[in-house]
Each structure stands twice: as structure tokens, then as C-alpha cells.
Amino acid sequence: MLNSRRLAPRSFGSATAVGLALLVALGLASAGCVSEELKPVPLTTTGSSGSGGAPVPPAYKRTVEKRNPFGGRVGNLMVDGDFEHSIIREGSGAQIGWLAFNGDGMFTYLRGETGGLCRTGLRCAILQSGHSFYGKGTSAADGGMVGEVWAKVPAGKLCGVVRPALFYCNLSGFEVSIPPVKDEPDDRGWCQYRVAVTGASRRMCMWIDATLDPGERALVDSVALLPTDGTAPVRGPAPMAPEREARVRAASRWVRDRMPFGRPPPLEPALGPE
Amino acid sequence: MMGRRLIPSALAAAALLVSAEAAAGSFDGYGQYIPDPAAVVSLDFGADFDPEAQRHVPPETPGACLTPGFQLKEGPDALDGTDFLHVQTYSEESCVERFLVDLPAQQGSYVARLWMRHGSIDAQLTVLYPDDSGLDTVAAKLAPTGRMTSDGWVELTTNEVPIDGALASHIYLRVYDADSIGSDIDALEIVPAGVYWEQRSCAGTADPVCGPGAVCRHNRCRLGRLSVPPLPDDDVRDEMVDVMQSQLRVFFGGRKNRLANLPAALDKLDGIRQAATAWDFWNGWATAFVLLQDWHTEAYGPLTSIERRARLSACFIEGDADASASAWPKHPKFRDLLVSHTGLSGTHGISQGDRLVAVDGQHPFDWALGLKDVRWSLWRANDDLVFSELAEHMRGMILDHATTFSVLKCSTITGTCNEVPETYVVADLPDDTGSQVRCDNRPFYHFTGGGNPSLDHSVGFAFFQGRIANTTPQEAIFGLLWDTLYGGGDPNGWVNSHIKDAYTYFKQNARGVILDHRAGNGGTVDASEVTTTLVRPPEAVLVMTSPNEFAGFDGPETPAEGIAIFEKYQSLYAMEVGSTSYDPDMPVALLLHRDGSASDFMPFGMKGAPKVKIFAQGPTAGAFSTYYQYVYWGGISWRMATGDSIASDGSPLIGHGVAPDVVVEQKQSDLLAGRDTVHEAGLAWVRDNLKP
Numbered sequence: 001m002l003n004s005r006r007l008a009p010r011s012f013g014s015a016t017a018v019g020l021a022l023l024v025a026l027g028l029a030s031a032g033c034v035s036e037e038l039k040p041v042p043l044t045t046t047g048s049s050g051s052g053g054a055p056v057p058p059a060y061k062r063t064v065e066k067r068n069p070f071g072g073r074v075g076n077l078m079v080d081g082d083f084e085h086s087i088i089r090e091g092s093g094a095q096i097g098w099l100a101f102n103g104d105g106m107f108t109y110l111r112g113e114t115g116g117l118c119r120t121g122l123r124c125a126i127l128q129s130g131h132s133f134y135g136k137g138t139s140a141a142d143g144g145m146v147g148e149v150w151a152k153v154p155a156g157k158l159c160g161v162v163r164p165a166l167f168y169c170n171l172s173g174f175e176v177s178i179p180p181v182k183d184e185p186d187d188r189g190w191c192q193y194r195v196a197v198t199g200a201s202r203r204m205c206m207w208i209d210a211t212l213d214p215g216e217r218a219l220v221d222s223v224a225l226l227p228t229d230g231t232a233p234v235r236g237p238a239p240m241a242p243e244r245e246a247r248v249r250a251a252s253r254w255v256r257d258r259m260p261f262g263r264p265p266p267l268e269p270a271l272g273p274e
Numbered sequence: 275m276m277g278r279r280l281i282p283s284a285l286a287a288a289a290l291l292v293s294a295e296a297a298a299g300s301f302d303g304y305g306q307y308i309p310d311p312a313a314v315v316s317l318d319f320g321a322d323f324d325p326e327a328q329r330h331v332p333p334e335t336p337g338a339c340l341t342p343g344f345q346l347k348e349g350p351d352a353l354d355g356t357d358f359l360h361v362q363t364y365s366e367e368s369c370v371e372r373f374l375v376d377l378p379a380q381q382g383s384y385v386a387r388l389w390m391r392h393g394s395i396d397a398q399l400t401v402l403y404p405d406d407s408g409l410d411t412v413a414a415k416l417a418p419t420g421r422m423t424s425d426g427w428v429e430l431t432t433n434e435v436p437i438d439g440a441l442a443s444h445i446y447l448r449v450y451d452a453d454s455i456g457s458d459i460d461a462l463e464i465v466p467a468g469v470y471w472e473q474r475s476c477a478g479t480a481d482p483v484c485g486p487g488a489v490c491r492h493n494r495c496r497l498g499r500l501s502v503p504p505l506p507d508d509d510v511r512d513e514m515v516d517v518m519q520s521q522l523r524v525f526f527g528g529r530k531n532r533l534a535n536l537p538a539a540l541d542k543l544d545g546i547r548q549a550a551t552a553w554d555f556w557n558g559w560a561t562a563f564v565l566l567q568d569w570h571t572e573a574y575g576p577l578t579s580i581e582r583r584a585r586l587s588a589c590f591i592e593g594d595a596d597a598s599a600s601a602w603p604k605h606p607k608f609r610d611l612l613v614s615h616t617g618l619s620g621t622h623g624i625s626q627g628d629r630l631v632a633v634d635g636q637h638p639f640d641w642a643l644g645l646k647d648v649r650w651s652l653w654r655a656n657d658d659l660v661f662s663e664l665a666e667h668m669r670g671m672i673l674d675h676a677t678t679f680s681v682l683k684c685s686t687i688t689g690t691c692n693e694v695p696e697t698y699v700v701a702d703l704p705d706d707t708g709s710q711v712r713c714d715n716r717p718f719y720h721f722t723g724g725g726n727p728s729l730d731h732s733v734g735f736a737f738f739q740g741r742i743a744n745t746t747p748q749e750a751i752f753g754l755l756w757d758t759l760y761g762g763g764d765p766n767g768w769v770n771s772h773i774k775d776a777y778t779y780f781k782q783n784a785r786g787v788i789l790d791h792r793a794g795n796g797g798t799v800d801a802s803e804v805t806t807t808l809v810r811p812p813e814a815v816l817v818m819t820s821p822n823e824f825a826g827f828d829g830p831e832t833p834a835e836g837i838a839i840f841e842k843y844q845s846l847y848a849m850e851v852g853s854t855s856y857d858p859d860m861p862v863a864l865l866l867h868r869d870g871s872a873s874d875f876m877p878f879g880m881k882g883a884p885k886v887k888i889f890a891q892g893p894t895a896g897a898f899s900t901y902y903q904y905v906y907w908g909g910i911s912w913r914m915a916t917g918d919s920i921a922s923d924g925s926p927l928i929g930h931g932v933a934p935d936v937v938v939e940q941k942q943s944d945l946l947a948g949r950d951t952v953h954e955a956g957l958a959w960v961r962d963n964l965k966p
């Protein structure tokens with residue numbers, strides 16, 4: 001049986017301006033993405049006669065844009081700041097840019113979100129309650145860097161529930177926490193975290209955890225570690241809280257012990273052509 | 275089959291078989307999806323989708339995958355209409371879902387598009403043909419265009435796919451849920467685009483019959499574009515290439531590779547900014563990784579895992595073809611290629627001790643190095659003088675790319691070889707996907723009793739241990755044969771405990787030891803360190819500045835700078851070899867052939883120990899680093915080496931393999947006489963130096 005698609009007749013009006021206004025309101029005209037030119041809006045009118053009423057927009061609306069699917073920022077010292085290359089097949093133990101650890105400190109699958117739910121690129125990471133992220137990076141030659149993280153926190157929560165920090169990958173017991181720029185998220189629910197560090201003498205990694213309630217989750221995206229530009233507050237290292245240090249130390253040991261010096265199979269599943 | 279929607283007007287257009295520009299579906303001002311009017315298949319998973327009829331379950335499907343791994347869902351956030359599909363397959367069994375579609379019963383060319391959101395999927399359009407059609411299965415990956423919506427939908431697309439709708443038995447979208455939590459899919463469209471491309475056979479990579487955009491692999495032309503993501507649009511392409519280059523500049527290293535190889539890779543990436551096709555772009559990207567010439571570094575895609583058509587159950591190693599020197603001259607740069615061992619069948623009459631003299635008329639290594647632009651998985655040592663990796667992969671490359679190969683046949687009875695080589699035409703080898711003997715660079719095994727690996731030379735993660743054959747009990751010469759050093763940080767795990775237990779036994783019972791690690795696959799440094807505990811007192815021999823400590827660091831320029839780095843990191847990243855309980859009187863012969871990474875570190879730690887000699891034809895790979903891994907969409911992933919190791923004398927080690935103490939080439943005459951030249955040399959030295 002072959003069903004012909006019934007393309008619903010669509011009436012077209014002159015509501016392009018509505019779509020453009022929507023785009024602007026959602027802040028999608030920013031750099032790094034290209035908003036798609038949209039077709040005219042189909043109009044439905046109020047009133048039983050079908051004429052003379054005001055246009056009624058559909059109950060559900062979305063915007064469309066184009067982004068670089070490879071993600072990333074040039075010069076980023078994080079291995080995969082945009083999470084575009086770390087959402088891999090479940091169960092793959094891998095030398096990827098981000099690792100996730102659960103509440104028991106066990107290595108677990110890094111779950112991802114997609115598209116415009118993310119801040120940049122096509123993928124971002126889901127930080128589940130009780131979980132932590134271990135992000136791999138390096139350091140600028142002169143040791144001066146700006147660390148930046150974006151997180152979308154649960155509705156009603158302040159930015160402080162997500163707690164990113166920089167630390168030496170080999171773990172010295174010290175961290176530089178990356179504070180939120182503002183206490184409250186922006187109108188899209190995203191929080192920006194920024195800090196500058198100076199004099200880093202070793203490879204830097206990033207630890208991200210959160211004080212989420214059970215069942216809550218945050219999105220994390222657009223993580224960068226870039227040469228300093230003087231626009232972020234400089235923070236010095238401080239001792240990690242003991243509980244956090246224990247978790248970071250366990251994760252660091254996990255990473256170190258499994259640091260591969262060999263040839264693993266490719267990350268993608270060998271499913272064959274059929 | 276049912277439930278596939280064909281649009282009559284589009285069918286008529288497709289029937290014209292004109293080259294068409296594929297226009298994607300569009301959106302109205304509220305973001306409501308407007309299907310592509312040119313689509314010949316348009317599936318919104320609504321009322322017209324019949325899951326019972328459209329779900330394709332091949333007969334060989336594992337039982338765990340028989341339960342449907344999808345749910346029909348309804349909601350205002352569907353991309354197309356009000357319905358979408360939630361796909362959630364059982365990843366433990368690599369279960370996939372297949373959804374049948376109908377296409378016009380004629381030859382055509384199409385682009386398939388699909389929107390997905392949440393999680394991670396692998397999506398592919400598959401076309402099956404009956405065996406008697408003479409046509410191969412067509413599989414085209416879907417990868418992102420960069421279009422996406424504010425509510426999470428991401429557009430995926432194939433490149434143009436040639437499909438003979440008259441001959442195809444099944445055409446379906448295959449979806450693999452990579453994370454077990456599921457993803458949503460919607461708005462599958464198949465749109466006429468391009469012109470039909472005839473499948474054809476080919477003689478080898480050098481055969482021009484495949485034409486532009488296609489490559490000959492296993493004697494069939496393969497359309498490159500089916501295995502790569504789409505060509506990035508102009509508005510994001512430069513940004514993508516900038517990031518690709520940035521990843522290499524920031525993280526790739528070691529000193530040797532950065533100075534000698536990185537510039538060519540960056541130039542290659544610059545070139546793909548002007549790529550005209552998806553294949554040119556992504557093949558150029560992958561070729562940049564080949565140009566980095568690094569043991570760990572490699573790009574993967576669907577084309578790197580094509581199933582072979584024929585088999586060649588023989589393994590090649592470098593050596594000295596002393597038995598056929600008069601019949602075929604040596605190459606001025608490369609060693610001779612000998613048949614190390616063969617399987618019991620599928621050998622085509624090739625035997626142990628024969629000599630591979632040419633592939634497509636060239637020395638096999640000259641020929642293999644010419645595959646840089648077409649073979650993403652061209653495996654190279656970091657050390658420029660090492661070609662053991664090419665030799666080990668030679669039979670696979672021959673089956674994959676060669677038109678002919680020429681073998682000088684020899685006799686184990688007379689110990690002599692023919693004067694004229696026999697030339698094989700790869701396309702004439704019979705279809706045969708039977709098993710092949712493993713290539714572990716060991717022509718013979720030498721344990722007494724039943725302690726040897728099986729005849730298929732499968733070593734893998736196994737350990738083999740025993741007394742060496744043709745020695746006396748009084749000599750007490752024992753051996754350990756293994757290829758993995760993956761200790762994984764567990765001192766009592768499989769690998770480390772095997773090595774420790776063997777050493778405990780050797781200390782108690784042996785007067786000499788042969789360690790056979792001739793296919794050293796690396797692993798983790800702990801096992802490299804454990805391997806050295808038999809032979810030397812404790813010492814920090816190198817520091818692993820890997821991954822790289824600083825972005826874009828080219829490594830120490832002087833020994834003094836290197837020594838400063840060594841001293842800076844000695845307390846953090848040192849490779850600590852040896853043990854206070856080592857046996858200073860135990861002679862240990864370490865046999866090497868193709869060894870890299872942790873299997874570089876291990877011999878580096880063994881070298882110079884008071885009673886150790888390394889026997890090999892040449893250096894190890896010089897792959898003194900770890901790596902990062904990355905995954906993209908459409909079956910694309912890659913691995914990139916990062917960092918270096920600095921010896922206590924300040925030397926950066928990447929690109930400089932561990933040289934043997936005793937250079938021993940496998941002699942062809944020995945192979946024909948049943949002798950393992952490298953083993954014999956090691957054994958002779960151990961005998962001369964037995965523990966009192």
C-alpha cells in the first residue's frame with residue numbers, strides 16, 4: 001500500500017516580520033550561527049466565519065538556524081570544549097575529551113542533548129544529579145588563561161548550583177573555582193561562568209559538578225580555556241573541599257591508570273552495511 | 275511492504291531522471307515544518323506509518339533484538355505533523371531498527387534526510403539487492419548539515435545515493451541508538467538528486483575505471499560520498515577547517531612529528547577549504563591524519579571497515595632474502611619481504627619462506643606508501659626508518675588495493691627459490707571470506723609440550739609460558755610470549771599478575787629467559803614497568819609529558835631544556851623501572867619486531883639493564899605518547915597522538931624507536947630450513963650467559 005502524502009493546504013500571509021521578531025527575541029541573531037530565512041507564516045483566523053478575525057499563532061513555535069556541526073572554538077585548550085566529539089557509544093571506554101562519573105565515583109556514560117537545546121554546536125552534555133564531569137585540557141604556554149563554562153540550570157535555580165573548577169590534571173589538591181558571572185540565568189536559562197588564572201605551570205583539567213536535587217539535570221556547553229584577554233576576574237588556587245577532592249582524586253587516578261599507550265579499536269560500532 | 279508514502283507529482287518528476295538540485299524541507303515563520311515537495315518518500319511517522327509492516331527484521335537478527343526498539347509518540351513538538359518515533363534499541367547486542375521505504379522501480383539517485391533530537395544515533399540508508407542481481411549492498415550514512423531547531427531537532431542527510439529501485443529487494447532507514455536512552459526521529463524524506471551511478475568492478479586502486487569521487491576497494495568501485503558527511507556549506511566550512519587545524523596545533527605532538535609532519539597535515543587541511551565535493555573534503559581531512567605519520571593517529575570511517583572479498587592467509591615480515599638474492603635484487607632502502615607463516619588454507623599456494631617481491635610492479639613498501647591519499651588506516655611507525663607496521667598490514671592492503679602481487683616461490687626441501695616470480699591478479703582470487711592466519715611476526719613457536727599458541731597464531735590478550743624447546747632441563751631456559759601490556763592500573767589484574775607470576779617462577783627455576791614480544795600492541799605504562807622488574811634496580815628513565823602539558827609545545831630544543839623538563843616532571847610523570855628484588859644474574863633476551871607505544875616504553879626500560887639484550891631487525895615504532903579520541907557523526911571518528919616523552923638525558927623520544935642491542939634479520943634460508951633466526955640468536959646468547 002502506498003499512501004500519498006496529503007500536503008495540507010497552507011494559506012500564506014505576510015507575517016514574516018513576526019518570525020523575525022521571534023528570532024530577535026530569542027537572541028538567535030548572535031555570532032556563530034546563521035538564522036534560516038523562513039517561509040511566510042500560515043495564518044489561522046479567529047471567528048467562526050473564518051474571516052475578519054485576528055491571526056492566531058500555533059500553540060507550538062520553534063526557530064531554525066544553522067551552526068558549525070564540528071563545534072569548537074579556535075585555540076580552545078579544552079580537548080572538546082563544545083562536547084561535539086565526546087558523546088560516544090554507551091559502554092565505550094575511551095580517551096575522549098570529557099568523562100562522566102556517577103555519584104559513586106564510577107565511570108559512566110556521558111549523555112547528550114542536541115540542537116538548539118544546546119548553546120553552541122549540535123551537542124551538549126547532560127549533567128545529572130550526583131554526577132560529575134572530568135574535562136581534559138592543556139595550558140597556555142605563558143600560563144595565563146581564561147576559563148569559561150555555560151550551563152543551563154533547572155528552572156527556578158540560581159547559577160550557583162553548577163560548580164565548575166579548574167585544576168591541574170595530575171591533581172595537587174588545589175582548584176580555581178569558576179564563578180557565575182551573574183547569580184541568575186539569562187532569559188534562555190543559561191548561566192555563564194568565567195575566571196582568569198595566571199602562572200599555570202602544568203596541564204589543566206576541568207571538574208564540573210552540581211548541587212542538583214535528585215532527578216534534576218543541567219546542560220553544560222561552550223566550555224573554553226583560552227589565552228587570557230584581561231576581561232575575567234583573576235582567582236588564585238584554593239584548597240578543594242575534602243569531599244570534592246576525594247572524588248576528583250579518584251577520577252584522576254582512574255584516568256591516569258587507564259591512560260592508553262596502545263591501539264584501541266575505533267569508537268564507532270562496527271555494525272556492517274546491513 | 276506498506277505505509278511508504280509516494281508523492282505522485284514527485285514520482286513523475288523522478289521519472290524524468292534529470293539531475294536535480296536537492297532542496298531541503300523548509301519551515302514557516304513559526305517553525306512549522308514544510309516537507310520538501312520534491313520528496314518521493316516522506317514519512318512523518320503519523321497515521322500512514324505501519325510499524326508492523328514497515329519494520330524490517332532480517333532472518334539472522336539476534337533474539338535480543340526482536341522486540342521493537344521504538345515507540346510511536348505524539349506531541350506538538352513533533353517536527354513534521356504531530357507524530358514522531360522514539361528509537362531506543364538494546365545497545366549491548368548492537369540492535370538496530372530498520373524502516374522500509376519504497377522508491378520508484380527504476381534507476382535513480384536520491385538524498386535521504388532525517389531529523390533527530392536527544393541522545394545519539396547512527397542513521398544509515400541501506401539498499402539490499404538479490405544475490406543474482408550482481409549489485410552490492412549500498413549503505414549511505416546520514417550526518418548533520420548544521421541545520422537545527424530551537425527545540426533540539428538536528429537535520430541529518432546522506433550525500434547522493436544511487437539506487438536501482440527495480441532491482442532492490444529492500445530499501446530501509448537503519449537507526450542505531452548509541453546511548454540506550456533513546457532519541458527521537460521524524461520527517462524522513464527521500465528526494466531525487468543527481469544521476470544514477472552504475473556499480474562496477476575494478477582491478478585495483480590504480481585502475482581508473484571508478485572515475486572521480488570513487489575508489490577501488492576489494493575490487494569494487496566504492497562511491498566515497500556514501501561514507502562521509504555532507505560537504506559543509508560555505509558559511510561554516512572555513513570555521514570547521516579552522517577548528518580542525520586548531521585541534522592539531524594545540525594538541526598534536528611530540529617534537530619529531532610536530533616539526534617534520536604537522537606542517538604537511540595543516541597544508542592538506544588548508545586545501546579542503548576549496549573542496550568541491552563531500553568526498554574531496556572528508557578524504558582530504560583524513561589524509562591529513564595519514565600525513566602526521568604517527569603510530570596512534572588515524573581517522574576512521576565506514577570505508578575503513580569494508581569486508582574483504584577474498585582471503586590471503588599468509589603473513590609477511592621484513593628480512594634478508596638470502597636464498598633468492600640472485601633472482602631479485604634488494605631495494606636500496608627497504609628490506610626484503612618474506613612469508614613468515616601461512617594458514618592451513620586460503621594460501622593460493624604461497625608458503626613459508628617465499629618472498630613477496632612486488633605489488634603492482636613496485637617494492638611492496640614503495641607501493642604501500644603511495645596509498646596515502648586513499649587509505650585512511652595506513653599504519654606507520656613514528657620512526658622514519660621503521661616499516662614493520664606496513665609489513666604486518668601488507669596482506670590486507672594487497673587485498674584492499676592491489677591489482678597484482680608477485681611472489682618468488684621457494685622450496686623447503688631444496689632450500690632454493692625460483693628465478694622468476696609468480697604474479698597473482700587480485701581480482702582473480704576466488705571469493706572467500708574465510709578466516710586468515712593472524713600475523714604476529716613469529717614464524718615459529720618454541721615452547722616444549724603444548725604451551726604454544728594455536729596454529730592460527732592468535733595471541734591477543736593471552737600469555738604463553740614454558741621451557742624453551744631444544745634446550746636441556748639443566749639449562750633451564752624458560753620463556754614468556756605475549757603481546758599486550760594493558761595493565762590498566764591494576765597490579766593484580768590479568769596482565770600484571772601474569773607477568774609477575776612468570777617472573778616469580780623464573781627466579782625460582784630458570785637460568786635464562788627469553789621474552790618474546792614481537793607483536794607488541796602496547797597498553798598502559800604500569801605493565802611496561804612491571805616487565806622491567808626482573809632485570810634492573812629501580813630508576814626513573816623517562817618522564818611522560820603526554821598528553822601535552824602546554825598548547826602547541828614543540829618539545830625541548832636542547833638537551834639542557836630537555837633535562838630541565840625531566841627534572842620538573844620527575845616526581846609526577848616518571849616511568850619507574852626495575853625493582854630492588856631484580857635478579858642481577860638472570861640473562862634475559864628480549865625479542866622484538868613490531869612494537870609500539872607501551873611496547874616502546876617497555877624495551878626502553880629494559881635497555882641497558884646489566885643482563886638484557888634486545889634482539890630485533892630494527893628499532894621499535896617510537897610512539898612515545900598517548901592520544902585523544904574524538905567521534906563525529908556518520909560513522910566518523912579519529913584518534914590523535916598528544917605529547918611526548920623525555921628521557922633522563924633530555925632527549926625527546928617520539929619518532930625514535932628503541933634500537934636493538936643485536937640486529938638480527940630473519941633470513942629466508944632459515945625460514946626454509948625451519949629456523950627462527952631471531953629466536954636462535956637470542957637463545958644462543960642466553961646459553962652463553964646462563965645464570966650460575
